[in-house]
Amino acid sequence: MANERLRALEEVEKEIATILQCAGNIVLELSKDKHNASLLDRQLVQFQGSVNRVESELSGQIRYLTQVATGQPHEGSTYSARKDCQMALNRAEYAKVKLGELGRTCEP
């Protein structure tokens, strides 16, 4: 769930770049002696669509954060499970070492 929201914000960043790209293309087209009206219309439609998407997405994210934010720090941790797993791996490594010694002892 967190990854989806972060990915949505990354898409918003790409949309902002699209907004600036479209604005630049519009100004570039206007600087020419003969304007391509269809190109201008396409760029303008894309610009307006991107602006609306950016605004709606960021407003939605801010609204969601207004609902879930508590102002308190999160105190959850994965330390205990990680430590238990690390100790299990250490046990397996120790058993491997001991088996290696046993194997060397049993070799003719």
Add this chain to the structure above:
Amino acid sequence: MATQRVLPQSKESLLQNYNKRLKDDIRSILDNLTEIIKTAKIEDETQVARATQAEQDHYEMHVRAANIVRAGESLMKLVSDLKQFLILNDFPSVNDAISLQNQQLRSLQEECDKKLTSLRDEIAIDLYELEEEYYSSSYSQWDSTDLPLYEAYRRRDSWASPGSSCSSTQGDREDVEGPPSQETNPQHHLNGHGTSSIEKL
């Protein structure tokens, strides 16, 4: 939502600030582009000379284009701040991520321990046979206090039931001299290692 959340003043003001920044930046981009398009229109009648008007329009377009770029960068900064705020304060997703990671770590630990336990059981059986082979061969050098594992278990079972008759073996006759010490310490040492060494796994 029926109930309104009461956020700490800092968080609430921060989110209001985010909203304001969003509105201002979007408004800035739209207004500046609109003005650039208006300025691009060529007018026949101007109050000043055409060159002066062109120079003024040129400078105005530069400034408005710079404003559009500044508003775009401000929006990028806003997105970055929202990402940071989301990572730190979106408790439902943080809880999900923590529980998922705990679950993965615990399943890995259980699988590791299960395999170690099965390995222990297999090795115990093999060790039993190895010791039988070793202590019945001519290579073993052991005294009366050192007993192989199978002999130790046999002695322990016979002590547990004193009425049962034990078969007379060479190890029995050699151990007659030290029964008190053996009774008090039934765990015999096998080449210096205790019998509980296997159970430590």
